[in-house]
Amino acid sequence: MQLKWFKQWGWLYVPASVPGFVICFATLGFCASVFLAIDRHSHSATDTLYNVFPFFTCAFLLWDWIGARTSN
Numbered sequence: 649m650q651l652k653w654f655k656q657w658g659w660l661y662v663p664a665s666v667p668g669f670v671i672c673f674a675t676l677g678f679c680a681s682v683f684l685a686i687d688r689h690s691h692s693a694t695d696t697l698y699n700v701f702p703f704f705t706c707a708f709l710l711w712d713w714i715g716a717r718t719s720n
Contacts, residue, residue, distance in 0.1 A: 653718035661715025668718070675711045679704055 653668035654661035663669040682703045683696070690696040 650718075652720075654715040656715070656719050661712065661719055664719075668715075671711065671714055675707050679707055 651667075652664050653671070655664040661668075663672045679700075683700050686699045686703075687696045690699060
């Protein structure tokens, strides 16, 4: 019997167990630290958005991939 880490909620995956919450908080913490580091050196809002996009995309795609594999 496999433990369900996430449960599907529409297009999203929400944590359903402790490993799911750890992945969720690690992803959000990574995104927050990347945002603060990039925003510190950017000159405009669009500069910040263009520079965080690759990091946020990879992080949330990894979250989606893990959620899809551990939800059913």
